[in-house]
Amino acid sequence: MGIIGLGYLGFETTKLDEWRVYGPEVMGFQIGRTPESDPESLYFKTDDRRNRFAFHPGKIDRLNYIGWEARGRLEFIAAVAKLRAAGVELTVGDAALCETRGVKELIRFRDPVGYRHELFYGQKWTPQSFVAGRRHGGFVADHRGHGPGRMGVQHVGLFVKSVRDVGETHDIVKQRKLPMMMELGQHTQDPHMSFYHFNASGFAFETIVELEPWHPDGFELNPEKMSTWGHEVVGPILGPSVKTPEEVLDPEVLAALRR
Numbered sequence: 001m002g003i004i005g006l007g008y009l010g011f012e013t014t015k016l017d018e019w020r021v022y023g024p025e026v027m028g029f030q031i032g033r034t035p036e037s038d039p040e041s042l043y044f045k046t047d048d049r050r051n052r053f054a055f056h057p058g059k060i061d062r063l064n065y066i067g068w069e070a071r072g073r074l075e076f077i078a079a080v081a082k083l084r085a086a087g088v089e090l091t092v093g094d095a096a097l098c099e100t101r102g103v104k105e106l107i108r109f110r111d112p113v114g115y116r117h118e119l120f121y122g123q124k125w126t127p128q129s130f131v132a133g134r135r136h137g138g139f140v141a142d143h144r145g146h147g148p149g150r151m152g153v154q155h156v157g158l159f160v161k162s163v164r165d166v167g168e169t170h171d172i173v174k175q176r177k178l179p180m181m182m183e184l185g186q187h188t189q190d191p192h193m194s195f196y197h198f199n200a201s202g203f204a205f206e207t208i209v210e211l212e213p214w215h216p217d218g219f220e221l222n223p224e225k226m227s228t229w230g231h232e233v234v235g236p237i238l239g240p241s242v243k244t245p246e247e248v249l250d251p252e253v254l255a256a257l258r259r
Contacts, residue, residue, distance in 0.1 A: 002070055002071045002072075002074075002075025002076075002078060002079065003068050003069065003070055003071070003075070003079065003119075004069045004070070004071055005068070005069060006066065006067065006068065006069070007049075007052075007067040007068060007069035007103075007120060007123055008049075008051060008052050008053065008054065008067040008101070008123070009052070009053055009054070009063070009065075009066060009067065009156070010053075010054040010055075010056065010063075010064040010065040010066075010067070011053070011054070011055050011056065011061070011062065011063055011064055011201060012055075012056050012057070012058025012059075012060065012061065012062050012064050013055045013056070013057070013058060013061050013200070013201050014057075014058065014059065014060065014061055015061070015200045015201060016040075016041075016042055016055060016057055018200040019042055019055050019199075019200050019201070020042060022199060022200045023042070023044050023053075023133060024132075024133020024134060025133060025134055025172070026169065026172050026173065026176065026178070026199075027133070027158070027169065027199075027205065027207075028132040028133050028134050028135075028136035028139075028165070028169070029044040029045065029046060029053070029132075029133050030044065030045040030046070030130055030131050030132060030133055031043070031044060031045075031133065032044055032045040032050060032051040033050070035099065035100045035102075037096055037099065037100045038056070038100050040056070040057050041054055041055060041056045041057065042054070042055045043055075045129070045130055046130070046139040046141050046158070047130050047138070047139060047141040048125045048126055048127055048128065048129050048130050049102075049123055049124070049125045049141070050102035050123060050124045050125065050126075051102065052141060055201075060243075060247065060248070061201040061202050061240070061241050062152065062241065062243070062248050063115065063152060063153050063241075063248075064116065065108070065116045065117065065118050066115060066116070066117050066118065067101070067106075067117075067118045067119075067120055068117060068118065068119050068120070069120060069121065069123065070119060070120065070121040071121070072121055072122075073104070073105070073121055073122070075121070076105060076119065076120070076121040079119055080107055080119070083107075083109065083119075088109050089109060089110075090107045090108070090109050091107065091108045091109070092106075092107055093105070093106040093107060093108060093118070093120075098120075101118070101120065101123075102123055102124040103120040103121065103122055103123050103124070104120070104121055104122030105120065105121060105122070106118050106119060106120035107119050107120075110253065112257070113151065113245070113257070114151070114245065114248075114249045114253050114254070114257050115151075135168075136160070136165055136168075137160060137161040137162045137164065137165045138160070138161050138165075139158060139159060139160055139161070140159035140160065140161060140210075141159070145237050145238055145242075150238065150242045150243065150244060151242070151243060151244070151245050151248045151249070152203065152241045152242035152243055152248060153203040153241060153242070154203065154204065154237070154238060154239070154242060155181070155196055155203060155204035155205065155206050156203065156204070156205055156206070157194070157205075157206040157208050158205055158206065158207055158208065159208050159209070159210065160207060160208065160209055161209070162209060163193065163209050163211075165207070165209065166184075166193060166194065166195070166207050166208070166209045169207045170184060170195055170207070173195075173197045178197050178198065178199075179197065179198040179235050179239075180195070180196065180197045180198070180234045180235045181196035181197060181198060181204045181233070181234070181235045181236065181237065181239070182195060182196040182231045182232065182233055182234065182235075183195055183230055183231060183232040183234055184230050184231075185227045185228075185229055185230025185231030185232070186211070186227060186228050186229055186230060186231075187223075187226060187227050187228070187231070188223035188224070188225055188226060188227055188228050189215075189223050190214060190215070191210065191211045191212040191213070191214065191215075192208050192209065192210050192211060193208070193209050193211055194206050194207060194208040194209070194231075195207060195231075198235065198239045201241055202239040202240035202241035202242075203239050203241040203242070204239055245257075
């Protein structure tokens with residue numbers, strides 16, 4: 001469909017004030033401009049795009065929407081046609097929603113299990129506008145668990161630019177006694193060093209640095225074990241943000257899925 005990858009993620013949260021501190025001081029996010037149409041929410045930048053994460057006030061902590069980026073308008077139009085041909089029920093975002101998201105055009109739809117997706121193109125950006133919330137080398141945002149009967153985000157991987165950024169984030173997490181999932185380690189299938197900790201909304205961030213380029217061979221990797229070193233499991237694999245569909249979905253959405 002000509003989709004580049006994830007453009008942004010939107011969450012509902014009961015802990016907006018915690019995120020206002022945690023985002024800049026722990027993760028190094030920049031607090032972004034809040035749209036006039038959405039003054040109660042909190043937006044974070046991790047690069048020169050208008051935002052990559054949005055947190056909206058809610059009664060529970062849950063994933064609200066997933067924003068997928070089409071390469072351009074032609075790819076967007078082709079993807080919309082393909083979704084409609086497959087019988088997917090679409091809603092076209094109006095000018096107000098497009099302005100709130102900072103994109104040229106978007107459509108919205110739900111997948112078979114109820115997650116809301118948004119397909120867009122042309123997200124607003126300003127060159128050299130990212131200023132980290134604390135001393136930080138910056139994020140690499142231009143790269144393109146399993147719980148049966150559960151819904152929610154298990155973890156989100158965030159690439160940073162240096163081992164120091166991983167180490168300093170790890171130190172801050174430990175100093176603040178934030179809950180951990182896995183300690184520092186390196187996965188077998190990729191040459192990256194990372195660790196996992198749980199954020200204010202109960203899902204994990206994996207802070208990652210690329211130590212060397214990805215494996216160059218064209219075969220599908222099937223490692224004997226998950227990590228070559230480290231990644232000691234020191235907490236739960238599924239955080240408190242992963243809930244049953246009944247806890248996560250609005251009643252009308254749940255009813256529609258069960259028809």
